Amino acid sequence: MKKNINIAVVGLGQIGNYLLNELNAKKKDIELKTGKKIKVVAISAKNPNKKRKFKINKNIFYKNPLDIIKKNNTDILFEAIGSSDGMSKKIVELSLKNKIHVITPNKALIAKHGDYLSLLAEKYKVNLEFEASVAGGIPIIRTIKEGLATNKISKIYGILNGTCNYILSEMENTKDSFSNVLKKAQKLGYAEPGNPKLDLNGYDAFAKVRILSSLAFNKNISKHKCLVEGIENIDFKDINIANQFNFRIKLLGITELINNKLFERVHPCLVKKKILTLEMLTV
Ligand SMILES: NC(=O)c1ccc[n+]([C@@H]2O[C@H](COP(=O)([O-])OP(=O)(O)OC[C@H]3O[C@@H](n4cnc5c(N)ncnc54)[C@H](OP(=O)(O)O)[C@@H]3O)[C@@H](O)[C@H]2O)c1
Numbered sequence: 478m479k480k481n482i483n484i485a486v487v488g489l490g491q492i493g494n495y496l497l498n499e500l501n502a503k504k505k506d507i508e509l510k511t512g513k514k515i516k517v518v519a520i521s522a523k524n525p526n527k528k529r530k531f532k533i534n535k536n537i538f539y540k541n542p543l544d545i546i547k548k549n550n551t552d553i554l555f556e557a558i559g560s561s562d563g564m565s566k567k568i569v570e571l572s573l574k575n576k577i578h579v580i581t582p583n584k585a586l587i588a589k590h591g592d593y594l595s596l597l598a599e600k601y602k603v604n605l606e607f608e609a610s611v612a613g614g615i616p617i618i619r620t621i622k623e624g625l626a627t628n629k630i631s632k633i634y635g636i637l638n639g640t641c642n643y644i645l646s647e648m649e650n651t652k653d654s655f656s657n658v659l660k661k662a663q664k665l666g667y668a669e670p671g672n673p674k675l676d677l678n679g680y681d682a683f684a685k686v687r688i689l690s691s692l693a694f695n696k697n698i699s700k701h702k703c704l705v706e707g708i709e710n711i712d713f714k715d716i717n718i719a720n721q722f723n724f725r726i727k728l729l730g731i732t733e734l735i736n737n738k739l740f741e742r743v744h745p746c747l748v749k750k751k752i753l754t755l756e757m758l759t760v
Pocket residue numbers: 487488489490491492493521522523524525527540541542557558559560564582583584585609610613
């Protein structure tokens with residue numbers, strides 16, 4: 478079995494950049510635990526001259542990620558560009574077809590093309606791993622796929638978007654308005670500075686719901702239209718009213734089978750204060 482594992486990291490933003498740093502810092506631990514020596518052989522981002530949080534090795538930098546595949550020395554490619562199509566899809570597709578394992582936290586890509594990409598991975602006998610695409614810190618994907626493989630799941634619901642959760646909690650704690658708390662979240666890096674819309678309008682959580690449904694209910698990723706409502710219209714007065722009745726407002730992603738029919742939705746919900754921790758555990 479191969480002892481040296483060559484890794485390529487495509488996308489050096491929040492995630493790719495931190496991953497590179499972690500791989501570097503934990504190289505020895507990884508070898509100790511897995512017996513594998515890892516080496517980053519290629520990195521790629523859009524702008525080669527951008528100032529990044531951690532130092533990068535310019536000698537292994539590729540402006541075009543597709544050129545990495547031509548080198549033919551990558552075992553695992555980590556995709557962290559983050560779009561549902563375009564270069565994200567191209568590089569993942571090409572990697573799988575060249576028998577390169579792929580790891581991605583890209584829920585937009587998996588929610589749109591997960592079925593097709595999984596079939597490709599199967600066909601070329603490589604892994605397509607996307608644990609970090611949904612609630613990476615829990616982690617839920619492997620638990621559903623492996624730990625709960627023989628269980629019958631009827632419903633999954635939970636808080637699936639950290640940005641919304643921060644904003645709702647902070648509004649409750651500081652009694653401040655949605656717009657002020659959003660500005661604070663952007664300053665702290667919890668919400669995208671340019672366009673936080675995808676987090677706030679519920680569509681980030683919805684992509685995660687679709688991934689969870691397909692895994693939990695053994696179905697293809699659904700294409701139906703669903704109720705998706707974000708938190709943009711919630712203000713402190715709503716939180717205050719909920720509070721008077723001992724509720725909190727949380728953005729929940731919900732997927733369930735009713736009479737063998739799939740119902741998926743994302744919207745703000747009233748959650749009883751005292752059972753909140755229990756509810757969160759059921760994510
Ligand atoms: N941020 C989080 O907390 C978080 C958590 C869980 C999952 N995720 C997922 O992780 C993925 C990455 O998120 P992120 O926050 O790291 O995104 P990001 O900060 O926007 O980074 C995207 C990276 O992709 C690079 N890129 C764009 N187009 C490219 C191209 N054609 N070729 C090569 N590189 C290209 C960009 O290059 P430049 O740097 O040169 O512009 C940038 O480095 C997304 O799918 C996201 O949903 C993120």
